[in-house]
Amino acid sequence: MADDITQERLKELLNYNPDTGVFTRIKGVKGSAAGSVVGCKDKQRGYVKMCLDYKKYYAHRLVWLYMTGDWPVEDIDHINNDKSDNRFSNLRLASRSQNLANKGKQKNNTTGFKCVFFTKSTGRYRVVVNDKHIGYYATPEEAHAASKEAAERIYGEFARTG
Numbered sequence: 001m002a003d004d005i006t007q008e009r010l011k012e013l014l015n016y017n018p019d020t021g022v023f024t025r026i027k028g029v030k031g032s033a034a035g036s037v038v039g040c041k042d043k044q045r046g047y048v049k050m051c052l053d054y055k056k057y058y059a060h061r062l063v064w065l066y067m068t069g070d071w072p073v074e075d076i077d078h079i080n081n082d083k084s085d086n087r088f089s090n091l092r093l094a095s096r097s098q099n100l101a102n103k104g105k106q107k108n109n110t111t112g113f114k115c116v117f118f119t120k121s122t123g124r125y126r127v128v129v130n131d132k133h134i135g136y137y138a139t140p141e142e143a144h145a146a147s148k149e150a151a152e153r154i155y156g157e158f159a160r161t162g
Helices: 005-014 059-068 094-102 141-156
Strands: 014-017 022-025 048-052 055-058 077-078 091-094 116-119 124-129 132-137
Touching: 014 059, 014 091, 022 048, 022 116, 048 059, 055 059, 055 094, 059 091, 059 124, 077 094, 094 141, 116 141, 124 141, 132 141
Parallel strands: none
Antiparallel strands: 014 022, 048 055, 077 091, 116 124, 124 132
């Protein structure tokens, strides 16, 4: 996705509603009337994408440009973890590490808790946060408490412990 659109050009093409997170067209173009919603949800990743001036963009990055005047050099984190919720209040700049900290648990997780893994060889639950071994615990609940504490210590407001 390119970053060569300016805030001025973006505002010539689209209106943005920060309360809904939706972009709409200012002028009609082929098959789309003025006022129509712009963008579609990427089925694989869940982000809203759009094409402007023959280039592809993610809506959350355009929101940042529209609202601040700056193209984001870091990641844009969706605070509520809904990748299609592009309300300005739901977006924040984040390092790659911070953005990954706000991810939910992996789909193949069997313990029910993020960063908690059952280790067959020990019969205990291992906690790993940010590639750091935190410890082994007798129950998944004890491990979850330890992972939550470690994540909050390491990532602060970006910690997602569910």
